[in-house]
Amino acid sequence: MSNLKLIVKREFNAKVRNKSFIIMTFLSPLLMVGMGFLIVFLSKVNNDKIKTIAYVDGSAYFTKQDFKDVDGIQYKDLTALGVDEAEKITEKEKYYGLLVIPKTKNIDELAKKIEFHSDDTPSVNILDNIENVIEKNLRTRKLQEFGIDKTELSASNIKADIKLSNFSGEKTSKIIGIIKTIIGMGSGYLIMMFIIVYGASVMRSVIEEKTSRIIEVIISSVRPFHLMLGKILGNAFAGLLQFAIWGVLIFIFGFVLTIVLGIDSSELHAQTPQMQMNSEQLEAIKEIQSQGKIQQILVEILQLPILKIVVMFIFYFLGGYLLYSSIYAAIGAAVDNETDTQQFMLPVILPLMLAVYVGFAAVISDPHGPIAVAFSYIPLTSPIVMLMRIPFGVSWGELAISMVLLLLTFLGIVWFAAKIYRVGILMYGKKPTYKDLWKWLKY
Amino acid sequence: MDNLLVAENIIKNYGDYRALNDVSLAVPRGSVFGLLGPNGAGKTSLIRIINQITLPDQGTVYLDNEKLEAKHIKDIGYLPEERGLYKSMKVGEQALYLAQLKGLSKKEAKARLEYWFEKFDISNWWGKKVQELSKGMAQKVQFIVTVMHKPKLLIFDEPFSGFDPVNANLIKDEILQLRDEGATIIFSTHRMESVEELCDHIALIHKSNKILDGKLIDVKKQFRTNTFEVGIHTENTEILRNELNEKFSISEASFNSIYDNLKLNIQIPKGTSPNELLQFLTSRAEISHFVEMIPSVNDIFIQSVENN
Numbered sequence: 001m002s003n004l005k006l007i008v009k010r011e012f013n014a015k016v017r018n019k020s021f022i023i024m025t026f027l028s029p030l031l032m033v034g035m036g037f038l039i040v041f042l043s044k045v046n047n048d049k050i051k052t053i054a055y056v057d058g059s060a061y062f063t064k065q066d067f068k069d070v071d072g073i074q075y076k077d078l079t080a081l082g083v084d085e086a087e088k089i090t091e092k093e094k095y096y097g098l099l100v101i102p103k104t105k106n107i108d109e110l111a112k113k114i115e116f117h118s119d120d121t122p123s124v125n126i127l128d129n130i131e132n133v134i135e136k137n138l139r140t141r142k143l144q145e146f147g148i149d150k151t152e153l154s155a156s157n158i159k160a161d162i163k164l165s166n167f168s169g170e171k172t173s174k175i176i177g178i179i180k181t182i183i184g185m186g187s188g189y190l191i192m193m194f195i196i197v198y199g200a201s202v203m204r205s206v207i208e209e210k211t212s213r214i215i216e217v218i219i220s221s222v223r224p225f226h227l228m229l230g231k232i233l234g235n236a237f238a239g240l241l242q243f244a245i246w247g248v249l250i251f252i253f254g255f256v257l258t259i260v261l262g263i264d265s266s267e268l269h270a271q272t273p274q275m276q277m278n279s280e281q282l283e284a285i286k287e288i289q290s291q292g293k294i295q296q297i298l299v300e301i302l303q304l305p306i307l308k309i310v311v312m313f314i315f316y317f318l319g320g321y322l323l324y325s326s327i328y329a330a331i332g333a334a335v336d337n338e339t340d341t342q343q344f345m346l347p348v349i350l351p352l353m354l355a356v357y358v359g360f361a362a363v364i365s366d367p368h369g370p371i372a373v374a375f376s377y378i379p380l381t382s383p384i385v386m387l388m389r390i391p392f393g394v395s396w397g398e399l400a401i402s403m404v405l406l407l408l409t410f411l412g413i414v415w416f417a418a419k420i421y422r423v424g425i426l427m428y429g430k431k432p433t434y435k436d437l438w439k440w441l442k443y
Numbered sequence: 444m445d446n447l448l449v450a451e452n453i454i455k456n457y458g459d460y461r462a463l464n465d466v467s468l469a470v471p472r473g474s475v476f477g478l479l480g481p482n483g484a485g486k487t488s489l490i491r492i493i494n495q496i497t498l499p500d501q502g503t504v505y506l507d508n509e510k511l512e513a514k515h516i517k518d519i520g521y522l523p524e525e526r527g528l529y530k531s532m533k534v535g536e537q538a539l540y541l542a543q544l545k546g547l548s549k550k551e552a553k554a555r556l557e558y559w560f561e562k563f564d565i566s567n568w569w570g571k572k573v574q575e576l577s578k579g580m581a582q583k584v585q586f587i588v589t590v591m592h593k594p595k596l597l598i599f600d601e602p603f604s605g606f607d608p609v610n611a612n613l614i615k616d617e618i619l620q621l622r623d624e625g626a627t628i629i630f631s632t633h634r635m636e637s638v639e640e641l642c643d644h645i646a647l648i649h650k651s652n653k654i655l656d657g658k659l660i661d662v663k664k665q666f667r668t669n670t671f672e673v674g675i676h677t678e679n680t681e682i683l684r685n686e687l688n689e690k691f692s693i694s695e696a697s698f699n700s701i702y703d704n705l706k707l708n709i710q711i712p713k714g715t716s717p718n719e720l721l722q723f724l725t726s727r728a729e730i731s732h733f734v735e736m737i738p739s740v741n742d743i744f745i746q747s748v749e750n751n
Contacts, residue, residue, distance in 0.1 A: 006543050014532065213527030217588070220494040220521040221544040223513075426496070428525065439458050 003222045004230050011205065011234025016241065025242050029249035037257055051096035051126065054078045056086045058103030059110055066137050073129055087117065097122060099130060107138050107145070179301060180391035181364060187313050188359050188384040191320050192352050198239040198321070199328040199348070203341065205231050206332030206425070215425045224422040232325045304391060312390050312399065319406045320383025323413055324348065330417035333424030334432050355381035359388040367392035377402050379409035416441070447472040447627040448493065448596055453502035455488050462488040463499070464651040470596075470629060470644070475622055477642035477659075478631040479740075481748055484648045486631050487524065490598055493629075494521050507595065517546040520594040524601045524631075526585055528573045535569035538588050545592040552591070559587045563613075578605050586614055590621060597621060598629045603637060615641065635741040647744065649751050659740070666738040666746065670710040671717060672696050674703035674732025675724065683727055691720070702731055 015021055054076045055067065067075035076095065078086035083100055090098040097118030104110050114134060116122065143153055206228075209215045218227060331344045355375065362371040367389045376386035376394075382402050386394070423440040424432070432440075448470040455463040463485045470476045480486045491497045493504060495511060504511040506518060529537055535556065542552035560566045563583050573581055582605045590597060599618065603611045618641065622628055630642060638645065646656035655662065673696070677683050687693050687709060696706040705728075711720050717735070724730050738746075 003544055006540065010540055014529070018531070208529075212530050213523075213525045214529055216496070216523035216525055217521070217527075217541065217585075218544070219496050220519070220523070221516055221541070224496075426491075442458060 004226045004233075007222065007227060007230025008234045008237070011231050012237050014205070015201065015235060015238035021238070021242070025245050026249070029246050029253055033250055033253040033257060036254075050074050052076055052093070053097050053099060053126075053130070054086055054090050054095050055099035055101065056081070056083050057101045058083075059101050059105065061110070061141065062101065062133075062137060066133050068133075070129060073126060090117070096120070096126075101134075107142050111138055176301070176304075180304070183304075183309065183391045184363065184367075184388035185360065187309075187317075188356065188388040191317055191384055191387065192356050194239060194243070194317070195321055195324045195352060196349075198235050199325045201239070202231055202235045202325045203328040203332035204338065205235065206329050206421070207335065207338060207341075210333070210336060210425060210428070219425065224425065225418045228326065228329050228418060228421050231329060232322060235325070236321060305393070309390055313387060315403065316383040316387050316406070319403075319410055323379070323383075323406070323410045324352070326414045326417040330420040330424065333421040334427075334437060335424075336428060336431070340431050351378075351380035352384070355384035359385050363388045363392075373398070377405055379406045382406050445472045446470060447507055448629070449505040450489070450493070451503050451505075453489065453492060453499045453504070455485075455492065455497070455499050461651050463492075465502075466648065466651075466653045467502075468646055468653065468656065470627060472627055473622065473625065474644045475618070475628045475630055475642045477638045477645040477740075478629055478648070479633075479635075479638065479645055479744060480648035482633075485651045486648055487600065489648070490521070490523075490600060490629070490631060493596075493598065494519060517592060518595045520545075520589045520592065520597045522585065522589040522597075522599045522602055524604070528581060528585060530574040531572055533569070534571050534573060534576070534584055537573065538584065538591070541588045542591055545594075547592055555591045555593075556587070559591055563587065579607055579610055582606055583610065586617070590617075594626065596627050596629065598631070600631045601633070602630070603632070603634065635739065635744060638740045645740065647747055649748050652751075654751055655743075655747050662743060663738055666743050668710060668736060668738065669713060669715070669717075670708050670736040671720065672698060672732065672734045672736055673707050673709055673720075673724065673730065674698070674700050675705040675707070675728045675730060676703050677705060677728035680705045686727070690723070698732065700732060706732075708736060 050072055052074045055062075055078065057077070057079045060079075064075075064077065067077070069075060078089060078098075081089065086098055089095075097116055097120075100115045100117065102110065102113045104113065111134070116127075116130065140150075140153070144150070148156075209218065222230075327348055331341055331348070334344065335341050358371060358375045358381065362369055362375070363385065366372060372385065372389060375381045376389050376398075378385075383406065386399070386402050390399075419441050420437055424437075430436075446469040448468070450466065450468040453463050453466045453468075454461070466485070466489060468489070478486050478489070488497070492499050493511070495513070495516065506515050509515070528534075532540075538556050539549065539552050542556065543549060547555070557566070560569065565580070565583060568576065568580070568584070573584070576584070586602070589599075597618075602614060602618070606614060615637070618628060618630075630638070632638060643659055644657065645659055645662060647654050657665075675683065683705065684693070684707075687707065691712075692710045694708045696708045698706060700706065709720060711717065721730070721733065
C-alpha cells in the first residue's frame, strides 16, 4: 500500500513538473479566452459592414414601415426610378442587391414573382429578413381580403405560455430545460475530454517505462497491478489539478479581459455557437430577461437534484476514467512506441465518440427515449450518456442498473487490462496483434 | 549444505511454449553462482520467477528456507539485462524512489545513497537528470540502486554490458566485496571469462532444461580430458613424435617457449596416471613444460550444448 502511494506521488510529480504540462496549464486558458474574444471581435467587425438593399415596389403594397432598417441591413426605396434605372444605380452605388416587386395586385401571384438581383449569393440571414418582411405584409393583406379586421387580427394574436410543473407541484420554466441540457452536455463532454487527454497520458507514461527499460527494475519491487493503478491515479490527480487551474484562470482572464476591453460577456455567449437554441427557447430567454425572472430561475436551479448530479458526476467520472485509462495502460504495455498504438486506439475512441454523439442527438431530443436509455446502460458509453440524462431526472432504479453494470465491467476490464499489462511490459521488439493479446491472457 | 535459494521442479509455460521444464536449483549461501545458457534457454524466465515478476506454473521456490512470498522482495536485488532509468528524472530523486520501493525509509535511503555516491565518486551527479549521463555513468547509478538495500540475494543479468574495462573491474570488485560481506550472488552471463573469474558454482540451462550444475571445480573434474600440454627438447623430434603417437593420442600445441622444439597436447587413456607419461618422456628427452589442460567454462558450455 505504501508502495502504491510512492508510485502515485512519482507519477504525479513526473507529470506536473514536465515543462509541457506547465506551459499547457498556463497558456491554454489564455488561448481559450483569447480565442473567444477574437471570435467576438471578428464577428463584430464582420457585422459592422452595413449592407444596402435597394427595392422597386411595383405593387405599391409596401411602405418604409415594412422595410425597416435592421442590424446590418439598410433598405433604399428606388421605386420612383423604375427597374432599369434602379439596376444602374445599384451597380454604380455598389449596393448589395436589388429587390424587384412586380406590378400586380394579386397577392398569390405577387408572392411568387418577387426577385432579388445580386452579384453575391445572399446569406440565409438576409434572405430570411427580406422574406419575413414580405410574408408579414402579404399575410395581413390576405387576411383583410377574407374580411378580418385589423384590430380583430391583433386581438387574435394569442401567445400561449405553458407553465411547467411536476406532480409534486414544483413550478418550472422552459429556461430550466436549457440549463439542464447545458449541465448534462457539459459534464458529459468534460468526461470525454478528460478520458482522452489523461488516458493517453497514462499510455505514454507506460510506453516511457518500456522504452527506458526501467520497467523490469520497478517490477521486481512492486506488483504490476500496483504500478498500473499508481500510474492511473497519479495522472488523474495531475489532470484534476490542471482542470482546476484552468477553471480558475479562465475565470480570471475572462474577467480581466471583459473589463479591459469592455466587451459584454453576454455577447460572448451569444456568439459561441455551442447550443443551437430554437426560437422558442430564445424567446423564453428573452421573456425571462424582460420580466426579471432571474430569481425564479435561481430557485429552480436549486430545485434540481444537485446532490444527485454531483454524486453521480463523481461516480461516473471516476468509473469512466478508470475504465478507459486501464485500457490505455494495457495498450501502452502491449506496444513499444507510440506509433504502434494506432491499431488499438479505434476500439477506445469509437465508444467515446459514439457516446457523445448519442448524447447530443438522442438525449437532447428525448432524454428518456430507448436509445438514450440503452446507451446510458452500456458501460463503455454510460459515463457520458447517463450524466447527460441525469439533470432531466433519472430514477434511482435506473441509476442502480447502470452503476452496477459499469462497476462489473470496470472490474472485468481492469482484470483483463492488468493481465495484458503484466505480460506486455516485459515484451520487447515485436509489434503485437490482437491474437497475441489473447494469448497473453492465458499466460 | 546451507542453501540460500532453492528452486524445486519449476515448470513455466508461455502458451504452448515450455520455457522451463522441471528445473531444480540450489544456490549455496555466500556463493557466486553462475547461471549459464544460450540465448532463449530460459535463464531470464527463471530469474523472473525468483524475483516474483512471474509465477511458475508448477514448482516452489524457497528463500532462506521460507517459501517465496511478497515480503522477500526486499531481500533480493535484481539488475536485469534490459535495464534503464527514468530519463527525465533526477539521479538522486530516482535512486531515493527506487530505494523506498524496496522498503527503505527515506532517511535511511538517503544515508546509504550518500555512502555509495561518495564511494563511486559521483556525488555531484545527484541533481543531474539521467539523460545528461553517459551510458557507463547511468550503469553505475543502476548498480547502486540494485545493491543499496543490502539484500541477501543479488541477481545480476549481464552486469558488465555497457561498462568500459575500468568500470567493469570496479563493479567486479564490488560484487566480490558484497559476497565477502555475506551476500549470495546469482550471475547470469554469456561472458565465460568472467564466469571463470567470479563464480564458484555454475548451472547450465539449455532448451528449458537444466543440463549441468555443481561446484565449478567439480564440473571441471567431470569434464577432465586427461590431456597434458607438454614442452619437449629432443635431438630427434620425428622419432619421439612417432613413438608417442603409437601410445597416446597427440596433437600440436602452441605456447610460448624459448627452448622446446616439440610442443604437443598428449591425451592419456583414462585410468592412466600422468606419472606414466612423465616417466616415458623423461627417459627419452628433456621436459621443461608439463601442464594439465583444464577445460575452460567456455569449452564445457559449448560441449554440453552441442551434446544436447
